Amino acid sequence: MLYVSYDEAVRAMERGLLRYLPEKEARRFAEIFAGNSLDGVLSHGMNRYPRYLSDMEKGLCDPRVTRAERVSGFGALEVWDAHFGVGPLIADQMAGRAVELAGAHGVACVSLRNNSHWLRAGRYALAIADGGMVGICLTNTCMNLAAWGTLEPSTGNNPIAMGIPRSKGSLVMDMAVSQYAYGKLELMAQQGKMLDTPCGYDCEGRETCDPAQIIKSGRMMPMAMWKGSALSIMTDLIASSLSLGRTSRMIGATAAGEKGMSQVFIAVHPASVVDMQAVEAQMEETIAFLHSLPPHDGHSVRVPGENLAQIRARGLEQGIPVAEETWSQILSAGA
Amino acid sequence: MLYVSYDEAVRAMERGLLRYLPEKEARRFAEIFAGNSLDGVLSHGMNRYPRYLSDMEKGLCDPRVTRAERVSGFGALEVWDAHFGVGPLIADQMAGRAVELAGAHGVACVSLRNNSHWLRAGRYALAIADGGMVGICLTNTCMNLAAWGTLEPSTGNNPIAMGIPRSKGSLVMDMAVSQYAYGKLELMAQQGKMLDTPCGYDCEGRETCDPAQIIKSGRMMPMAMWKGSALSIMTDLIASSLSLGRTSRMIGATAAGEKGMSQVFIAVHPASVVDMQAVEAQMEETIAFLHSLPPHDGHSVRVPGENLAQIRARGLEQGIPVAEETWSQILSAGA
Numbered sequence: 300m301l302y303v304s305y306d307e308a309v310r311a312m313e314r315g316l317l318r319y320l321p322e323k324e325a326r327r328f329a330e331i332f333a334g335n336s337l338d339g340v341l342s343h344g345m346n347r348y349p350r351y352l353s354d355m356e357k358g359l360c361d362p363r364v365t366r367a368e369r370v371s372g373f374g375a376l377e378v379w380d381a382h383f384g385v386g387p388l389i390a391d392q393m394a395g396r397a398v399e400l401a402g403a404h405g406v407a408c409v410s411l412r413n414n415s416h417w418l419r420a421g422r423y424a425l426a427i428a429d430g431g432m433v434g435i436c437l438t439n440t441c442m443n444l445a446a447w448g449t450l451e452p453s454t455g456n457n458p459i460a461m462g463i464p465r466s467k468g469s470l471v472m473d474m475a476v477s478q479y480a481y482g483k484l485e486l487m488a489q490q491g492k493m494l495d496t497p498c499g500y501d502c503e504g505r506e507t508c509d510p511a512q513i514i515k516s517g518r519m520m521p522m523a524m525w526k527g528s529a530l531s532i533m534t535d536l537i538a539s540s541l542s543l544g545r546t547s548r549m550i551g552a553t554a555a556g557e558k559g560m561s562q563v564f565i566a567v568h569p570a571s572v573v574d575m576q577a578v579e580a581q582m583e584e585t586i587a588f589l590h591s592l593p594p595h596d597g598h599s600v601r602v603p604g605e606n607l608a609q610i611r612a613r614g615l616e617q618g619i620p621v622a623e624e625t626w627s628q629i630l631s632a633g634a
Numbered sequence: 635m636l637y638v639s640y641d642e643a644v645r646a647m648e649r650g651l652l653r654y655l656p657e658k659e660a661r662r663f664a665e666i667f668a669g670n671s672l673d674g675v676l677s678h679g680m681n682r683y684p685r686y687l688s689d690m691e692k693g694l695c696d697p698r699v700t701r702a703e704r705v706s707g708f709g710a711l712e713v714w715d716a717h718f719g720v721g722p723l724i725a726d727q728m729a730g731r732a733v734e735l736a737g738a739h740g741v742a743c744v745s746l747r748n749n750s751h752w753l754r755a756g757r758y759a760l761a762i763a764d765g766g767m768v769g770i771c772l773t774n775t776c777m778n779l780a781a782w783g784t785l786e787p788s789t790g791n792n793p794i795a796m797g798i799p800r801s802k803g804s805l806v807m808d809m810a811v812s813q814y815a816y817g818k819l820e821l822m823a824q825q826g827k828m829l830d831t832p833c834g835y836d837c838e839g840r841e842t843c844d845p846a847q848i849i850k851s852g853r854m855m856p857m858a859m860w861k862g863s864a865l866s867i868m869t870d871l872i873a874s875s876l877s878l879g880r881t882s883r884m885i886g887a888t889a890a891g892e893k894g895m896s897q898v899f900i901a902v903h904p905a906s907v908v909d910m911q912a913v914e915a916q917m918e919e920t921i922a923f924l925h926s927l928p929p930h931d932g933h934s935v936r937v938p939g940e941n942l943a944q945i946r947a948r949g950l951e952q953g954i955p956v957a958e959e960t961w962s963q964i965l966s967a968g969a
Contacts, residue, residue, distance in 0.1 A: 373906035375710050376740025405711025406743040408902045415912075433872055435770070446924060448933035453924060459808050461868045463875060472868045504930070520857035526809050529938045532924070533796045533807045536917055537768055540798060543908040546920045565770075565900065569707035569742045573878040585881045587780060590868070591789060595839070598783035599680055603864045 300617030301626050308333040312348055314633030319355050319362035324388060328467045331387045335419045338612040340473070342482030343419035345621050349418070349628040359558045360385060360415035366392055367411060375404035376499045378542055379411045383559055386415035387422070393564045394423040398430035401566035412544025413559040420460035421473030423564060425604070426616075428462030428469035432566040438537040441550045441557040443481055445518045447463050447528035450504045452517045454479050455547035457534040462604075464569075471604035476527040476534070477519045484510040484519070489622060494501060498522075636961050637953030643668040647683055649968030654690050654697035659919045667764070670754045671954045674945040677806070677817030678754035678849040680956050684963040686751070694893045695720060695750035700729055702746060710739035713877055714746045718894055721750035722757070725929045728899045733765035733914060736901035747879025748894040751775075755795035756808030758899060760939070763797030763804035767901040771795045774870040776892040778816055782863035785839045787852045790815055792869040797939075801914060806939035811862040812854045819845040821832045827924060833857075865917035873898050878938075902932070 303311075312329035336344030354360045364384025371378045379398065400407030416421065420428045420436055427434025440455035446491060449515045456475045463470040475481070478498040487494065489511040497506035497515030499520045506520070513519055518543075521527025539546040544561030551557065569578060589600045621629075638646075644664045651660035667686075671679030688724065699719025706713045711875065712735065716724045719810035730742045735742030755771055762769025764829040791810045799933070801967040813833040823845040832841035834848030834855045841855070849853055856862025874881040879896030886892060904913060924935045956964075 305830045371907045372740065373903070374740035376907055377903060378907045395895055403709065403740075404739055404740075405707070405709035406741055406900075408741040410907075433876060445930075446927070446935045448935040449927040450930045451927050453935065461872065463868065463871050470868070470871065472864045474864060478858055479863070522861055523813055525936070526813070526857055528935070529807045529809060531936055532843060532920075533798065533805070536798050536805065536920065537796065540917060541768060541902060541904050541908070541911045543913055546916055548920045548923050549916065565741075565902075567711060567876060567900075568708070569876050572711055572713045572745075572877070578875045579879055580886065581881055582875060585867075585871065585883045588883050591782040592781070592786050592788055594783060594787045595780075600781045600788065600863070601781040601860070602867055622706070 300620045301623055303332055303621050304618050305337055305615055308345060308619055308621070311629050311633050312345070313523070314386065315352060319352075319387070320365070324385070325364045325456070328385060328388060331418065331422070332474060333619065335422065335623065338607060339613055339614075340419050340421065341620060342480050342486050345619070346482065346486065346625050347416070347418055351546045352632055354415065357385070365389065366415075375400050375407040377409050379409060381411055381414035383413050383415060384413060386417040386560075387508075389414055390417040390423050390562065391426065393408065393562070394426040394434070394436070395430075397434070397564040398427055398432055398565035401432050401568045405571050406567045407565070408541065408577070408587040409564040410524055410538070410542035411562045411564070412542040414562055416557065418559065418560060421456035421462075421471045424460035424462030424473065425469055425471045427564065427566045430566070431464045431570055432568050433464070434460070434462035434543055434585055436560040436563065436566040437534050437538050438560050439538045439545075439547045440560060442547050443517065443519060444477055444521060444531060445500065446532065447521055447525040450500055450619065454528065454531045455550070456519060457531050457538070457547070459530070459534060463582075465582065467583075468608045469604065470602060471607070476521055476531040478522045479510070480626070482518065488514055495593065518609075546593060635955045637751060638961060639953050640668055640672055640950055640958050643671070643680060643954055644794070644958070645952060646964050646968050650687060654687075655700070655720070659700045663720060663723060666726075666753065666757070668954065669755065671956065672946055672949040674949070675756065676955060677815050677821055681817065681960050682751070682753055682819065684960065684967070687967055689750065693870045694718070694891070698856075699926065700711075700724065702749075704964070708734050710742040714743050714744065716746055716749035718748050718750060721752045721895075724749055725752040725758050725897065726761065727767070728897070729761040729771070731771070732899040732901035733762055733767055736795055736903045737768050739743030740901045740906050741781075742900070743876065744899040745873070745877035745879070746897045746899070747877040747896055751892065751895065752897060754808065755793035755798075755917070756806045759795035759808065760804055760806045762899065762901045762921055763799045763806060764803050765901070766799050766905055768799070769795070769797035770900040771898065772869050772873050773883045773895050773897040774880075774885065775895060777882050778852065778854060779866060780835065781867065782856055782860040785835055789863065789866045790870055791854060791894050792866050792873070792882070792884070794865070800917065802804060802918075803943045804939065805937060806942070809821055812855050812864040813857040814845075816854065819849055819882065830859055
């Protein structure tokens with residue numbers, strides 16, 4: 300692992316992106332890659348940059364499209380089409396649109412079809428929370444997970460993200476339905492690490508803790524067995540139904556060919572109906588209580604997202620961790 | 635286990651409820667207990683009847699209140715107060731209100747404070763789905779789960795339910811954040827069964843597969859470790875924030891004293907923005923694909939809720955399973 304300064308990381312990635320995108324969009328996209336790593340989400344940050352360039356090269360993502368098109372709407376519900384454009388830029392636009400609509404209606408749902416990979420689900424729930432709203436964001440993905448009851452990759456490791464506005468820093472949960480995110484498996488395989496519990500099958504269908512074997516077989520196991528499987532199937536069908544977008548099945552069976560995801564951005568505006576000071580007071584009481592509990596087995600209770608400001612500050616001071624190989628790919632793409 | 639006909643079950647429970655409720659409400663409440671068991675959700679059906687009577691007796695639930703009161707609203711977002719009334723009757727009302735509001739606005743969010751136990755989360759997601767809408771329902775509960783990182787019961791085994799409208803019968807997922815629902819643990823303990831994997835701790839803090847030990851220690855483990863814990867904390871804070879209702883912490887630390895839950899009902903109306911025939915066609919394609927997969931280890935892939943019509947038909951024909959002890963309590967309450 301190298302440690303690179305945030306500004307240097309953004310500049311380096313911007314250079315490579317300028318081959319595909321106008322200056323402003325290249326800058327914003329580079330900031331998203333670097334920002335996800337800065338937030339500690341190493342599995343969905345700069346490590347994804349080389350693959351994204353290759354997706355644009357191969358036509359899986361169309362860099363000419365950086366804004367979605369509104370295709371229909373009724374009240375606080377809208378459907379947009381990303382036309383296979385630049386995933387995170389378009390998802391940012393949709394999170395903003397959800398906040399805007401919820402400001403007018405109290406609650407809003409924006410559904411999006413044909414988007415490219417949005418990188419990190421939590422970014423959009425956090426954006427909605429930072430806009431003062433409770434956010435719930437869903438996406439489907441290609442069939443990179445064995446549904447419970449079969450060994451075949453047959454459903455997506457679909458993340459669900461939730462955000463809660465909070466004066467001391469919004470809370471955010473970002474959770475794929477496997478025990479470990481696919482990007483986390485890749486990272487652990489790269490580092491030669493083993494998993495705590497078996498989270499997938501090898502090519503012979505045996506449960507394994509080796510992330511490299513799981514990536515090879517394409518057989519991740521859903522978290523909590525049937526529960527993760529159920530959550531994955533529902534997320535896929537909700538995201539594709541609300542947008543009339545592709546199902547996991549239509550997106551395909553391999554991570555390499557993933558094209559055109561369906562995504563949902565829900566925002567709810569509590570400040571329009573309840574006293575936010577009272578809400579925050581009881582929220583802080585819960586957080587303080589969770590912090591007061593005796594730790595167990597080397598862990599202590601964590602509230603999702605509560606350490607984000609600290610993680611960011613540390614990254615800005617000490618630099619962002621990047622795998623050497625990734626960094627050299629970033630530099631050569633920008634050369 | 636006894637098998638009792640649905641009609642007989644409803645009549646027997648109605649008799650006991652008439653001590654607390656007017657005729658129409660007693661009938662509807664009895665139908666909810668019996669209906670949950672008829673749908674195969676034995677952990678949140680007739681087995682809960684004796685405890686609910688005792689909750690009404692003890693004043694944890696006020697049987698005089700069977701409708702919630704609207705306390706504020708803005709556009710498609712409303713806050714209601716249940717005033718500790720009859721949980722499932724009020725939750726039915728809220729699911730109906732969410733469908734009504736989403737019909738007018740495309741999407742709606744109804745949040746509810748101070749409700750009594752709503753029994754089965756899936757009932758309300760299913761009601762929203764049967765109303766033609768995608769439903770997402772959340773509730774918190776008392777602190778009956780050890781957050782990841784401590785052995786202390788410190789967060790709730792908060793369920794999340796999702797429903798999807800479908801001509802062949804709505805899909806519904808109903809998932810608490812422990813590997814097994816508390817009611818399921820009670821049922822398995824009653825039947826002397828052991829769990830597949832350790833899903834909680836005994837009084838000495840050791841992981842155990844014995845449901846009776848887990849109930850005794852009050853230390854259920856979140857599903858998927860830190861993931862279930864995160865989901866539980868977020869669900870609690872979202873439900874309590876949107877309603878300015880009680881947090882799990884405020885509800886209390888024991889199942890015995892659980893009073894005044896916070897609940898959320900979200901409805902989204904896809905038919906107002908997309909072609910539902912096209913949506914259903916691609917949904918059926920996914921379901922058929924999942925059914926076509928080779929089974930593994932004695933399981934085959936299940937789509938959440940797909941067997942509901944079959945389960946209901948079998949229950950109507952063969953009767954609903956009820957523990958003998960529960961049935962005799964039901965009969966004596968109605969005597």
